[in-house]
Amino acid sequence: MVVRRRAETMEENRAKLLTAARKAFAEKGFAAASMDELTASVGLTRGALYHNFGDKKGLLAAVVAQIDGEMAQRAKADASHTRDDWERLLAEGVAYIKMALDPEVRRIVLLDGPAFLGDPAQWPGQISCLEATRDTVKKMLDRGILKAVDADAAAHMLNSAAMNAAIWIAASNEPEKALPKIIAVFTQLASGLRNDSLNRESY
Secondary structure: OHHHHHHHHHHHHHHHHHHHHHHHHHHHOOOOOOHHHHHHHOOOOHHHHHHHHOOHHHHHHHHHHHHHHHHHHHHHHHOOOOOOHHHHHHHHHHHHHHHHHOHHHHHHHHHHHHHHHOOHHHOHHHHHHHHHHHHHHHHHHHOOOEOOOOHHHHHHHHHHHHHHHHHHHHHOOOHHHHHHHHHHHHHHHHHOOEOOOOOHHHO
């Protein structure tokens, strides 16, 4: 019983720290966020932070993973109305890019994330998304929806294009004006993989 309660307390503390970190990182940025202020805001100490996340960068990685996972789910939900695998894949990419306008996503995932955690392609959430994209690409290759291309290369291209498009929007001085431009380019690039010789209704 004691062990169970200890585990529950640790989980509660972890959740508190994640919530506080999301707020602090979104408002102040990773570099400017004070760990003493962050932990004090939820009645915890630096020791709790170090125990749960290792260090400040570990906390950022956990926050990025949480938000990135939410982004993937939002993209799937936004694309759920589509009628086939191709439209769904394209819609998910566009939905992901549009999230660059979200202040929390922009600051934490797209600006501070790459700056302090390195290549987004190596993040667990992005690796998971890449695997899902690869599976979808393979299915479409088998059905002739896509041109004969390497599935791994195509999946990497699609995922990295969406991520880098979102990063470009996040860094833009006029993101609302830049968004339709990058979506048009992303759509055109991705559409180059499609086998247009097939009748879409046969999918």
